[in-house]
Amino acid sequence: MPLRSLPRANSTTMASPLPPCTAVIYSALAIVALLLLSATAVNASQGDKEPVYQDCVTQCVRTNCTGARLRGFQSTQAPYMALTGWTCRDDCRYQCMWQTVGLYQAEGYSIPQFHGKWPFARFLCFEEPASALASLLNGLACLLMLLRYRSSVPRQSPMYYTITAFSLVSLNAWFWSTVFHTRDTYLTEKMDYFCASAVILYSIYLCCVRTLGLKRPGVSSMVGVLLILAFTSHVSYLTFVSFDYGYNMAANATIGIVNLLWWLCWCWQNRRTLPYWWKCGVVVVLLHGLALLELLDFPPLFWVLDAHAVWHLSTVPVHFLFYSFLIDDSLHLLNTEKTGVKLE
Structure with a gap:
């Protein structure tokens, strides 16, 4: 789940120089390095x-x-x-x-993996019960908060349709994540990976629209075209050239870091003008920080609960804070537009 929107800054804020983001950049690069080190091929175990x-x-x-x-x-x-x-x-x-x-x-040896995965106790038809349940809960949380967003925010809000589209892309990704963890096949694995990448790329578009596109629509249109080309190239490479797990991890981590830095710098610039800015900051840090849980990579507890399932379970509450931020920001943008104040 990416982050969301932003309010306008006054002329004084906009005139001030960008704050130093060096510490944030170093932290982001550290996350990318850890993710790349954890990326492994899973053709055989x-x-x-x-x-x-x-x-x-x-x-x-x-x-x-x-x-x-x-x-x-x-x-x-x-x-x-x-x-x-x-x-x-x-x-x-x-x-x-x-x-x-x-x-x-x-023989006293450590538990091995099979075909790139830990051994899981199958429950009914669910190959990875905990991860399947966690994905389903994320999807339900996303759907519930989308409905709340649509009932709380008028359609006239500038970000209404962009946020709705993002929510639908996210729901599709959680659907395929649930299917993949229920039954791991060639098709379900590809759909899970590709739909997750679509969410990450759309989050960049969402960030661009909120921070730049409301003021310069041409910029968001150009970024949208570039992101579509990037997604098409990404999927084509993984489908027709090589389904490279390390490359997929690196690509998603890179886009995620761009998203992280963009939003954190925006939060810093608007911390004095938008009382709800902290929600955006907390969400974006949580989403990227919780992803590090996958690095634990331990054999599943009770043959059910592994690091991947823990990661997905931990993101369920984040949806509620994320959409709370979206609602606050969308209402702020609507009120700003009604009063005739220039959007930033």
Whole structure:
């Protein structure tokens, strides 16, 4: 979730020079460095490279996933499992994963990852139950606050439609995040990654419209075109050239840092004129700071709760403060426009 809008500054504020942002920039660069260090390829992991795991899967598929055994599996499979695409081979991989984990634990070794992920206890059809629930809660929080925004802010507010569009982009991303954590497939993984990137890029557009576009519409239009080209290039590279996890992490981190610096500098400049500026600052710092939880990367507690799930759960409350800021700022812009004061 990116940040949001901003109010106008008086002529004195606008005439003052930009405050030094050196400390913020250094902090942002540190975050990018940590994220890049944490980016790893996930094509293969220690667990699925183990001969015992590979032999187990091969034997299981040969025994259970052909002929009468396969028809028997399909006839007894729960409807919700079939609807979410769980196959006999997937079931073999799941069972063999736990056999391999058991051997690792018996020998006193640390828990391995399989196919780039920690072993999770499947609940019904949910492959990563905690992350799926967290994504769903984020989506519900976003939807609830969007409805509150639309009921609190008149459509005449300058940022009304831009914020509504951003909310829809965010809802789409949380939908695909829920789907991906329910069932990890080639399609759901790509949709989760691409939709998350769309949110980050649209947040830059939102920032641009609020800080520059209300005064210079041509600037936001030009930035919008550039962001569309950037998104198209990003998706094309990951789809047709290489699905590079490290590159994807670096690209998203870079855009996120731009967003962070832009909003924090705006907050600093408007801290004396906008009483609600602190909401924007807290939201943007929380969103980027909480992302560092992923660096913990520990084996899931009770085989359910891992660092990724903790990160998503921690962002749920941020939506409420974020939209509180959007409502305050949108009403401020509307009142400023009605009084005929020049928007900044």
